[in-house]
Amino acid sequence: MRSPNMRFKSFVTLTGALLARRPLTRLLAAAKDCRRGAVVVAAAQFLGALRARFAMVLVASLPAVVATPTYALSQESVGSFLATAMPLATLGTELYRGDREGAWQYALTFTTASVSTEVLKHVIHSERPDGSDNQSFPSGHATRAFSAAAYVRERHGLEAAAPLYVTALYVGYTRVNADRHRWADIAGAVLVAEVAAAWLVERAPAAQVTISPEFDRRFVGARFFARW
Structure with missing residues (x-):
């Protein structure tokens, strides 16, 4: 009969093996890139709007x-x-x-x-x-x-x-x-x-x-x- 410690090690090993598969790794990397791209685009849009509003308020x-x-x-x-x-x-x-x-x-x-x-x-x-x-x-x-x-x-x-x-x-x-x-x-x-x-x-x-x-x-x- 396996001990709880052995079960835990087996679970960790199995999880690592699943994450190491290439399709899943690519999917996670793509998701991470999408999130990063969305943040960059949103930040650029926000800064652009902020600069436009600041220029209008400053000049006006x-x-x-x-x-x-x-x-x-x-x-x-x-x-x-x-x-x-x-x-x-x-x-x-x-x-x-x-x-x-x-x-x-x-x-x-x-x-x-x-x-x-x-x-x-x-x-x-x-x-x-x-x-x-x-x-x-x-x-x-x-x-x-x-x-x-x-x-x-x-x-x-x-x-x-x-x-x-x-x-x-x-x-x-x-x-x-x-x-x-x-x-x-x-x-x-x-x-x-x-x-x-x-x-x-x-x-x-x-x-x-x-x-x-x-x-x-x-x-x-x-x-x-x-x-x-």
């Missing part, structure tokens, strides 16, 4: 070009920054969304408004409040800022453009507060930007863009969010 939620520390800047410097950041961020947002037609229309709007402003400055010869020169009307800074707001209103609607108008109005305030312009100069800039946008911009077929100003004690900027 970036403040307008950079966040500018206000504690190191005067109010006039903040206004100058926004006057440059708003057009760049508007153009960059349209390019990122793939709206090349809109980007081209804004480029034309910005160029037309800026050139018209410079022509009016040299024709009207309005003296600045601080007496530095005679190119006060209309305000170039306000023209650049309001060109972004006017474009977004024509292209995407007033709701999307409302925060930009608030930011552009703040730019105008900084110019008046710095004694570089009068409110009439700001109004002239608004008129130039609105006429250029109404002439050159067409309504987007189906676009959802949200642009909101960001103000804090330590930074100021504008947040752009695009969804399509």
